[in-house]
Amino acid sequence: MGKGPGLYSDIGKKARDLLYKDYQADHKFTLTTYTSNGVAITSTGTKKGELLLADVSTELKNKNITTNLKVDSNSKLFTTVTVDEPAPGLKTIFSFIAPDQRSGKVELQYQHEYAGISTGIGLTANPLVNFSGVVGNNSVAVGTDLSFDTASGNFTKLNAALNFAHSDLIASLALNDKGDTINASYYHIVSPLTNTAVGAELSHSFSSNENTLTIGTLHALDPLTTVKARVNNYGIASALIQHEWRPKSHFTISGEVDTRAIEKSAKVGLALAIKP
Numbered sequence: 001m002g003k004g005p006g007l008y009s010d011i012g013k014k015a016r017d018l019l020y021k022d023y024q025a026d027h028k029f030t031l032t033t034y035t036s037n038g039v040a041i042t043s044t045g046t047k048k049g050e051l052l053l054a055d056v057s058t059e060l061k062n063k064n065i066t067t068n069l070k071v072d073s074n075s076k077l078f079t080t081v082t083v084d085e086p087a088p089g090l091k092t093i094f095s096f097i098a099p100d101q102r103s104g105k106v107e108l109q110y111q112h113e114y115a116g117i118s119t120g121i122g123l124t125a126n127p128l129v130n131f132s133g134v135v136g137n138n139s140v141a142v143g144t145d146l147s148f149d150t151a152s153g154n155f156t157k158l159n160a161a162l163n164f165a166h167s168d169l170i171a172s173l174a175l176n177d178k179g180d181t182i183n184a185s186y187y188h189i190v191s192p193l194t195n196t197a198v199g200a201e202l203s204h205s206f207s208s209n210e211n212t213l214t215i216g217t218l219h220a221l222d223p224l225t226t227v228k229a230r231v232n233n234y235g236i237a238s239a240l241i242q243h244e245w246r247p248k249s250h251f252t253i254s255g256e257v258d259t260r261a262i263e264k265s266a267k268v269g270l271a272l273a274i275k276p
Contacts, residue, residue, distance in 0.1 A: 005141035007109065007116040008132035011163045012172040015185035018199040019216045019230050023238050023254050025267035032275040076100075096123070113137070126151035140164055168192075180207050195220035235260035240269075248275035 027047040034040055040059040045052065057070035057078075064085055070078040077098040084091050089111050097103040104123030107130075110116070114137060120130040127150055134143035140163070147157035161174035168189040175182055183203045190196040200215045216230030229239040240254035252271040258264055 004111055004113045004138060005116050005134045005136040005143070005163070006111065006138075007118050008134050008143045008145045008161065009118075010116075011134070011141070011143060011161045012170075012174060012183070012185045012201075014170050014187040015172070015199040015201055018187060018197060018218050018228070019201055019214050022228070022240055022242060022252050022271070023230070023256070024252075024269040024271060025254075025256060026269055028269075028271040030271075030273040032273075034276060093120075116143075128156070130157075134163075136163070138165060177205075181205050195226070231259075249273060 028044065029046075030042060030044045032040055032042045038061065042057045042059070043054070044057075045054045047053075053073050055070055055072040057068060060067045064083060066082045066084070068078075068080040068082075072078070078095070079098070080093065080095040082091065082093050086092060091109040093107040093109070095103075095105050095107075102122070102124050105120055106123065107118065107120035109118045114135060116134040118130075118132045122128045129148045129150060130146070131148075132143065132145040134141050136142060142162050143160070145157060145159040145161075146155060148154070149156050155178070158178045159174060159176045161172060163170070163172045165171075170187040172185050173182070174184075181203060183201065185199070185201040187199045188197060190198060195218065197218045198216070199218075200213070203212045204210070212232060212234075214230055214232040216228065218226065218228050220226050224244045226242045227240070228242075229237070231237040235258060236256060237259050238254065238256040240252055242250055242252040244250040250273055252269075254269040254271075256267040256269075
């Protein structure tokens, strides 16, 4: 495990990745190539029903500065400039979307042995200010995540979380949506040799009095092939298989079925990523 508590976004991430990452019902193709001077160019196409979405992105690295440019099918230009370690433990991120003149944002991240802080501010006259902080160590940490709208003078986000980590398990408890939702997640490594793990997430909404429970598992059939499965209390079951057929290139096939309406057609997703 890494040194220090990490950032607020890291709390519960292992369980979320196990339960939700790589599952999809769309068809997605990603191709990455590199120019002679090291610029990475990635083309992505996604078919969502009858809708076809595409984007092209480039990544240029120069010492500790990484510049990402992406153009999507709506002719929007996404620009992100990341300066890594201008000072020990510090990262600076500047981003904006053209032609949206109100999308500019500056973010600072700082990670220390006993703390992780991220703060961002929009580059507008009345910006949205974000702040998240975590204190603790790589075993126990507590944090908060806030967003304040200077135009209205109100908090738009107010979350808090507690994280406990051991060598083979991670448990977290979070209070979200200004106290309306409580989430508990659990991630446990069953067998490091086969990369077998189980995870669960329980969410309760106080306003609607609804509970959502999702449990899942991950297992490596071999060093290049991984299978995952999950099911929730609404009877939605999903599974996927991912195979790395060459270094950094893989394909993923995923499926989802409603076990309470088995007569309905299953949703099938396919993703192919190719890198040289």
